[in-house]
Amino acid sequence: MGALSHIRICDFTGQLAGAGATRTLAAFGAQVIKIEDPVTEGRWDILRGMEPFIDDRRGGELGGGFQNHNVEKLGITLNLRTDRGRELLAEIVRISDVVAENFAAGVLAHLGFPYERLREIRDDVIYVSNCGFGHRGPYSAFKTWGPIVQACSGLTYTSGLPDLPPAGWGYSYMDHHGGNIMALAILTALVHRNRTGAGQWVDMSCTDAGASMLGPVVLDYTVNGRPTRRPGFPYSNRSDGPAMAPHNIYPALGDDQWFAIACRDDDDWRALATVVGATADGAWADDTRFVTLAGRLTHQDELDERFAAWCAPRDKFAMQELLIGADVPGVAVQLPGERIEDDPGTTEWGLWPWVEHRAMGRVRVDGLPVHLSETDWSIERAAPLLGQDNDLVFGEILGLTDAEIGDLRTAGVI
Amino acid sequence: MARKQIGQHLSTEPLPGPDPDAAGPLAGLRVVELASEYAAHCGRLLADYGAEVILIEPPGGAPQRWYEPFVDDVPDPERSLWFWHYNTNKFGVVVDLDDDEGRARFRDLVASADIVVEAEPPGHLAALGIDDADLRPGHPGLIWAAVTPFGRTNPRAHEPATDLTILANAGPVWSCGYDDHTIPPVRGGGNQAYQTASIHAAIAVLVAVLHRDVTGTGQFIDVSLHAASNVTTEFASYGWLVNQTTVQRQTCRHASVHPTQTTVAESADGRYQPTGVPPRSAREFRILIDWVDDLGWRDELPEVALLELGEERGGVSMTEMFEDPLVAEIFGAGREVLVAIASRLTSYEFFVQGQTRGMALPVIYAPEEVMEDVHFRARGFPVTMEHDGIGRPVTYAGAPFVMDTSPWRLLRHAPRLGEHQDTLGGP
Numbered sequence: 001m002g003a004l005s006h007i008r009i010c011d012f013t014g015q016l017a018g019a020g021a022t023r024t025l026a027a028f029g030a031q032v033i034k035i036e037d038p039v040t041e042g043r044w045d046i047l048r049g050m051e052p053f054i055d056d057r058r059g060g061e062l063g064g065g066f067q068n069h070n071v072e073k074l075g076i077t078l079n080l081r082t083d084r085g086r087e088l089l090a091e092i093v094r095i096s097d098v099v100a101e102n103f104a105a106g107v108l109a110h111l112g113f114p115y116e117r118l119r120e121i122r123d124d125v126i127y128v129s130n131c132g133f134g135h136r137g138p139y140s141a142f143k144t145w146g147p148i149v150q151a152c153s154g155l156t157y158t159s160g161l162p163d164l165p166p167a168g169w170g171y172s173y174m175d176h177h178g179g180n181i182m183a184l185a186i187l188t189a190l191v192h193r194n195r196t197g198a199g200q201w202v203d204m205s206c207t208d209a210g211a212s213m214l215g216p217v218v219l220d221y222t223v224n225g226r227p228t229r230r231p232g233f234p235y236s237n238r239s240d241g242p243a244m245a246p247h248n249i250y251p252a253l254g255d256d257q258w259f260a261i262a263c264r265d266d267d268d269w270r271a272l273a274t275v276v277g278a279t280a281d282g283a284w285a286d287d288t289r290f291v292t293l294a295g296r297l298t299h300q301d302e303l304d305e306r307f308a309a310w311c312a313p314r315d316k317f318a319m320q321e322l323l324i325g326a327d328v329p330g331v332a333v334q335l336p337g338e339r340i341e342d343d344p345g346t347t348e349w350g351l352w353p354w355v356e357h358r359a360m361g362r363v364r365v366d367g368l369p370v371h372l373s374e375t376d377w378s379i380e381r382a383a384p385l386l387g388q389d390n391d392l393v394f395g396e397i398l399g400l401t402d403a404e405i406g407d408l409r410t411a412g413v414i
Numbered sequence: 415m416a417r418k419q420i421g422q423h424l425s426t427e428p429l430p431g432p433d434p435d436a437a438g439p440l441a442g443l444r445v446v447e448l449a450s451e452y453a454a455h456c457g458r459l460l461a462d463y464g465a466e467v468i469l470i471e472p473p474g475g476a477p478q479r480w481y482e483p484f485v486d487d488v489p490d491p492e493r494s495l496w497f498w499h500y501n502t503n504k505f506g507v508v509v510d511l512d513d514d515e516g517r518a519r520f521r522d523l524v525a526s527a528d529i530v531v532e533a534e535p536p537g538h539l540a541a542l543g544i545d546d547a548d549l550r551p552g553h554p555g556l557i558w559a560a561v562t563p564f565g566r567t568n569p570r571a572h573e574p575a576t577d578l579t580i581l582a583n584a585g586p587v588w589s590c591g592y593d594d595h596t597i598p599p600v601r602g603g604g605n606q607a608y609q610t611a612s613i614h615a616a617i618a619v620l621v622a623v624l625h626r627d628v629t630g631t632g633q634f635i636d637v638s639l640h641a642a643s644n645v646t647t648e649f650a651s652y653g654w655l656v657n658q659t660t661v662q663r664q665t666c667r668h669a670s671v672h673p674t675q676t677t678v679a680e681s682a683d684g685r686y687q688p689t690g691v692p693p694r695s696a697r698e699f700r701i702l703i704d705w706v707d708d709l710g711w712r713d714e715l716p717e718v719a720l721l722e723l724g725e726e727r728g729g730v731s732m733t734e735m736f737e738d739p740l741v742a743e744i745f746g747a748g749r750e751v752l753v754a755i756a757s758r759l760t761s762y763e764f765f766v767q768g769q770t771r772g773m774a775l776p777v778i779y780a781p782e783e784v785m786e787d788v789h790f791r792a793r794g795f796p797v798t799m800e801h802d803g804i805g806r807p808v809t810y811a812g813a814p815f816v817m818d819t820s821p822w823r824l825l826r827h828a829p830r831l832g833e834h835q836d837t838l839g840g841p
Binding site for chain 2: 166190249329331
């Protein structure tokens with residue numbers, strides 16, 4: 001029994017920003033009924049047919065991202081253009097604690113199920129909508145995907161180096177946190193419902209969620225009047241608070257290999273200076289100008305040059321062993337294969353569980369970064385094929401007979 | 415002043431919000447939090463949604479009170495904006511866990527609480543006799559979340575870590591940076607490793623609350639910063655998991671196994687402006703032609719003739735592009751027209767005009783521009799609160815999600831050191 005075995009979710013989410021939310025809840029045992037459109041074969045979620053692919057085969061059942069984001073869910077098809085389809089959706093809503101979606105604003109209402117209608121069907125329903133700018137506000141009709149959300153929320157701008165364009169995030173960071181914060185929204189509303197009996201609509205704007213993660217830099221502007229659009233900002237490989245030096249990413253031995261060092265305090269510096277000072281090319285580490293934080297900050301550019309030169313001929317993992325051994329945070333910038341295959345920080349955690357997908361075969365997926373002592377997460381079931389659980393949901397859960405389900409298929413309702 | 419232009423086009427009318435006096439969704443839950451940098455954001459999420467969060471600091475205050483930036487740049491433990499940001503709505507008490515009296519007070523507070531959130535080094539609380547294993551047996555409903563770099567029992571559990579080293583070691587840094595790979599890869603700003611783990615901690619805590627609602631049983635939650643960032647890298651992880659490919663970083667766009675193209679303009683106000691995907695369908699060509707015409711720039715942009723050809727052909731496909739030089743020219747014209755528009759408008763004008771026409775385009779906002787923007791203001795995102803001690807109100811970034819019935823609210827600024835000692839600090 002999972003922690004959320006008593007919770008049922010009527011799930012219209014897709015991509016990662018939505019699907020990631022119900023994925024987490026499903027891994028904790030919630031019964032997530034993922035509803036897809038049989039007419040378009042679920043292609044509203046473009047990840048269904050997108051890379052990565054496990055082999056040369058292509059198609060809507062083979063998209064590796066879709067597979068990753070929809071484990072542990074039940075998958076059904078339902079054609080909401082039909083009256084019978086809408087009736088069946090009402091039946092699913094009636095037995096669901098939560099309706100979750102990340103369509104563009106207004107789409108679910110257009111399909112005949114605005115929040116008011118959902119409440120008519122089930123008074124304490126929790127409706128969580130998540131789109132780029134939310135359902136309410138001047139930009140509600142604007143189109144987004146992860147990079148646009150990140151740009152408009154300030155997260156792209158705050159990632160970069162001086163005198164260069166924004167580096168931004170090299171992936172849809174806010175699709176992950178869109179999903180995570182949407183999961184938080186669903187859980188928060190469930191906790192509230194358990195205490196008050198009241199459901200509600202949670203209108204999530206993914207861009208707002210992103211802006212809520214900018215950190216103290218916002219207060220530096222509102223309190224101190226210091227804009228971030230200023231020379232030298234951002235330099236996000238250095239520390240924005242607390243002050244630390246050295247604190248940067250340096251070249252290491254090999255093609256495009258890198259090493260990160262964060263010297264937290266004077267104790268770290270002493271340990272670091274001992275390690276570096278003991279090497280043939282490290283006598284500079286004994287310089288007394290570097291003994292205090294104030295000195296290291298004053299001479300930060302010089303320190304960075306020194307460390308860049310010192311790290312460049314050294315193997316990143318050898319340096320990691322040396323610095324961690326001295327209790328100083330200094331680590332390799334790891335490539336995907338390194339952190340997934342050879343890092344006990346992930347492998348011993350059980351972070352990459354295997355599932356058996358009916359079309360793809362055996363494949364690993366992202367796990368969860370938490371372990372619960374009594375009701376831990378479990379990811380064993382792969383993402384459903386299109387309509388894979390129609391018999392289970394329409395039969396066992398909604399109580400339709402095999403003949404009735406057959407008729408639905410014939411009529412193009414499922 | 416670019417900022418003056420923001421809000422010209424759209425209504426700033428505030429939207430109807432929830433009842434301002436309604437209780438938050440987590441009202442009635444009491445959380446004891448040991449001050450930390452790893453888990454401060456977890457406590458804040460719970461506090462802002464209505465939980466009563468008691469922040470325990472050691473004598474002299476938590477180290478985070480000395481984190482930059484400071485109000486008016488005056489270093490002072492009551493003026494750290496880092497501390498203010500991550501500790502809104504919390505109640506503050508000082509408890510010395512290194513003496514018997516303090517540990518007794520901690521036990522009392524835990525006995526009164528539903529949830530403990532802490533980020534102590536693995537083994538530290540056990541050595542003091544006040545760990546989960548010591549206190550949960552007497553309090554079976556207690557939920558205890560420990561946020562540590564690698565989890566409590568991992569082989570790497572005792573390695574030191576900061577936001578930078580977690581993001582470097584766990585994947586995000588590899589995917590971020592510039593096309594030029596002689597430039598180091600980049601850590602995104604804002605201590606995202608801590609926030610990522612804190613969001614997962616908050617999710618797990620609420621999962622445990624829902625389980626306790628049914629069974630009465632609490633539990634221990636082990637949260638790994640390293641694992642959290644490892645599963646927050648999108649294609650970099652699942653691309654490897656599926657077919658063992660490795661993504662490469664690119665300037666301000668997705669890291670990719672194969673290099674991807676992008677088009678960028680310098681806007682009229684000197685900003686870096688991605689210009690989006692050029693038109694392909696007939697409808698998209700028409701939208702772009704209309705945009706040029708509405709701006710009155712047709713005479714200056716002869717490429718419009720090619721856009722009309724694109725529309726007449728009923729759009730262009732990617733496969734045609736490689737086979738038919740005319741199609742390649744049409745597609746290129748779309749790109750050039752977008753760049754021309756982007757370079758003649760301010761970044762904000764380009765964003766709003768394009769989006770209003772149905773084109774998925776960004777504006778790259780700096781944080782201060784977010785706080786001034788019409789969308790954020792209309793949704794009540796900037797929240798201003800009176801602040802005793804500095805003689806002026808303070809505006810904070812607002813809710814990650816808006817709840818209709820049980821609102822997110824800022825009721826209290828971060829506690830002064832020992833501010834609630836009399837009511838919560840014990841005898």
